[in-house]
Amino acid sequence: MEKQWYTISVYSENNVGLLNRISGIFLKRHINIEGLNVSKSEIENVSKFTIVVNTTEDWTRKIVQQIEKQVEVIKAFYHTDDDIIYQESALFKIASHLLFDERQIQNIIKESNSQIVTVSREFFVLAKTGRRHEIDEMHNALEPYGIMQFVRSGRIAVTKAAMPISELLTEFQEN
Amino acid sequence: METLKAEKKEKKQETTMRITGAEALIHCLLAEGVDLIYGYPGGAIMPVYDELYKFQDKLTHILTRHEQGAAHAAQGYARVTGKVGVAMATSGPGATNLVTGIADAQIDSTPMVCITGQVTRSLLGSDAFQETDIVGISTPVTKWNYQITRVEEIPEIMAKAFYIARSGRPGPVLVDITKNAQFDELDFKYEKCTGVRSYKPVPEPDSSAIEKAAELINNAKRPYIIFGQGVILGEAEAELKALVEKGGIPAAWTILGLSAMETDHPLNVGMVGMHGNYGPNVLTNECDVLIAIGMRFDDRVTGNLATYAKQAKIIHFEIDPAEVNKNVKVDVAVMGNAKETLGMLLPLINKNEHKDWLAEFDKKHQIEFETVIQKDIHPTKEGLTMGEVMEQINIATGNNAVIVSDVGQHQMIACRYAKFKETKSNITSGGLGTMGFGLPAAIGAKMGAMDREVVAIIGDGGYQMTIQELGVIFQHNVPVKIVVLNNDHLGMVRQWQELFFESRYASTVMTNPDFVKIAEGYHIKARRVVQRSELKDAVVEMIASKDPYFLEVKVEKEDNVFPMIPTGASVADIRLK
Numbered sequence: 075m076e077k078q079w080y081t082i083s084v085y086s087e088n089n090v091g092l093l094n095r096i097s098g099i100f101l102k103r104h105i106n107i108e109g110l111n112v113s114k115s116e117i118e119n120v121s122k123f124t125i126v127v128n129t130t131e132d133w134t135r136k137i138v139q140q141i142e143k144q145v146e147v148i149k150a151f152y153h154t155d156d157d158i159i160y161q162e163s164a165l166f167k168i169a170s171h172l173l174f175d176e177r178q179i180q181n182i183i184k185e186s187n188s189q190i191v192t193v194s195r196e197f198f199v200l201a202k203t204g205r206r207h208e209i210d211e212m213h214n215a216l217e218p219y220g221i222m223q224f225v226r227s228g229r230i231a232v233t234k235a236a237m238p239i240s241e242l243l244t245e246f247q248e249n
Numbered sequence: 250m251e252t253l254k255a256e257k258k259e260k261k262q263e264t265t266m267r268i269t270g271a272e273a274l275i276h277c278l279l280a281e282g283v284d285l286i287y288g289y290p291g292g293a294i295m296p297v298y299d300e301l302y303k304f305q306d307k308l309t310h311i312l313t314r315h316e317q318g319a320a321h322a323a324q325g326y327a328r329v330t331g332k333v334g335v336a337m338a339t340s341g342p343g344a345t346n347l348v349t350g351i352a353d354a355q356i357d358s359t360p361m362v363c364i365t366g367q368v369t370r371s372l373l374g375s376d377a378f379q380e381t382d383i384v385g386i387s388t389p390v391t392k393w394n395y396q397i398t399r400v401e402e403i404p405e406i407m408a409k410a411f412y413i414a415r416s417g418r419p420g421p422v423l424v425d426i427t428k429n430a431q432f433d434e435l436d437f438k439y440e441k442c443t444g445v446r447s448y449k450p451v452p453e454p455d456s457s458a459i460e461k462a463a464e465l466i467n468n469a470k471r472p473y474i475i476f477g478q479g480v481i482l483g484e485a486e487a488e489l490k491a492l493v494e495k496g497g498i499p500a501a502w503t504i505l506g507l508s509a510m511e512t513d514h515p516l517n518v519g520m521v522g523m524h525g526n527y528g529p530n531v532l533t534n535e536c537d538v539l540i541a542i543g544m545r546f547d548d549r550v551t552g553n554l555a556t557y558a559k560q561a562k563i564i565h566f567e568i569d570p571a572e573v574n575k576n577v578k579v580d581v582a583v584m585g586n587a588k589e590t591l592g593m594l595l596p597l598i599n600k601n602e603h604k605d606w607l608a609e610f611d612k613k614h615q616i617e618f619e620t621v622i623q624k625d626i627h628p629t630k631e632g633l634t635m636g637e638v639m640e641q642i643n644i645a646t647g648n649n650a651v652i653v654s655d656v657g658q659h660q661m662i663a664c665r666y667a668k669f670k671e672t673k674s675n676i677t678s679g680g681l682g683t684m685g686f687g688l689p690a691a692i693g694a695k696m697g698a699m700d701r702e703v704v705a706i707i708g709d710g711g712y713q714m715t716i717q718e719l720g721v722i723f724q725h726n727v728p729v730k731i732v733v734l735n736n737d738h739l740g741m742v743r744q745w746q747e748l749f750f751e752s753r754y755a756s757t758v759m760t761n762p763d764f765v766k767i768a769e770g771y772h773i774k775a776r777r778v779v780q781r782s783e784l785k786d787a788v789v790e791m792i793a794s795k796d797p798y799f800l801e802v803k804v805e806k807e808d809n810v811f812p813m814i815p816t817g818a819s820v821a822d823i824r825l826k
Contacts, residue, residue, distance in 0.1 A: 086447065087446075087447050091388065091395075094385060139570060140571050143569065145445060145448045146448070147447060
């Protein structure tokens, strides 16, 4: 089976230790987590993990089954990039003199649709939100001029299809 | 704690008491019906031990000689009773010593609650004396774990711990309690946990899946059942037997399914797996419908997955959704508790018999009998075999003992030849293969079933891993019967070295101590058998003993266990020699 990008969404209780428990499931199978984001979800007191992996569908399905088995996990899903709307964010810290010395930098800023977050005498910071390949392209464009610091966030994603978590919770409570 | 508030609870006890966390813990255990715990004291759990002293008329604490022994004893108790076993230890090394037992309970789905002391809350993360991150360490090998740092959490967390350990697919839960939470006081009130909102222990059975399964079974010419521990944990023994008999379906056990159905039943055809029986393995690849009940297609059962039961339609009765299509792709998955799903299936099954198909199991059994079994249990050569010892134990106990085995050759022989009439009678470390499991697990098994004969079958290697637990047997006069099958080798590893490493016996030859003297040092009656002529008498004497008894049998040093499916081979290519 072919490897591809999968986004795993996990709805869970917000408890200490659950991140360790979930990441251990990947560790046990020697699968690298390519992106990870934990935040609150649309439901009160329910957390949402968004995990990106590059592996086969078979492995992804088995991992999702193991995640869902955890007592404090309400439901886990996996999706391909086509099933979701997703974004990642990145920050680039760049030496300020480049803004004046390298005309191309200004073009990159305009073309990449990124924002200047701050400017000081020594450096300025660019923020870019978009798909992974867009951030990669911007990184590639800036790299020849020197990037002082770079960081990219985990993926955040919502599905095109409905997520019946509230119904599930009601159902769990009725049983 | 928001999550806990959302849980449904039965209101039973409205009155509150102002007590310490340590005393509250004891009340929690009593409320859960616990009357026996295994453990070892130490600094961070001392307040709880102080309460155990006060409550000793209600709650018996057995001091094992090592925390690993406490965990395995709790497992043995849980496996034989179906109740939650409880083990307790202090922080740091006490807690880490439990881990092997916890991992064993996790992979073999044994309900267990482990309680560990922890350094006081203000010292957490400071590398304090005997501080270790036991919650972090035990996370991958527990069904659930939690660190209590505030006294108010104790009742809710303990209730949740017992509920999670015993419900659905059972497993071990670890609760780590900081010392301040043991000392502090709370207004204690206990409510049993009846649900956790994010956790659905038993999936709803789907009647359409059951109908599909029934149709496949009714149309099958060569149906075949493999049953695992799910039958025992789900208490579905009667339903399994009814299905086997109504459908005329041959049934084989996995090592953990053993004793779910009486071994002498005419439709019980033997054991599957690496050292299972010839017919049950080979015919897995000749059946047309394979009905897997409460088993998880472990690699030791399936051999090479690429050639496993490819010809068959596979039906999987399973409580844990994560097990479905994990190792073997199935045609019909019937989710739920086996007692319930088999109960729903039974009325849909046509009365049937499959004489020609059964005859094939008989034929294969005949081949195995002539090439393996006869030599194992009725040997004519000089050295004693493990198989003939098992046979004598069967005879002396009327096929009705609880057999606790350790790990290795003797374990395979015990599981191949031990006979059972009652369920929950075969206690062994299946998934993890933990050497050292046998002796402490036998203590727990005996204390959980005092009215039954409990015989521990152990190799000379595994015996020495937890031999210190003889101290418990002596101190509490626990009348277990201990049989050490001594071949002066780590026999199973030696067998692999002989077969796959050109007989290079790297670190598998053991120079052993005088085991009889060691037992006698603990004031346990002991006897050694080196001649066949003494065996029967010694086994009879052992079983007749009202006290604990140790029997060492010097067996042939270089015997091998056959049949055998070499790693990576197909079940069809099982070797008879």
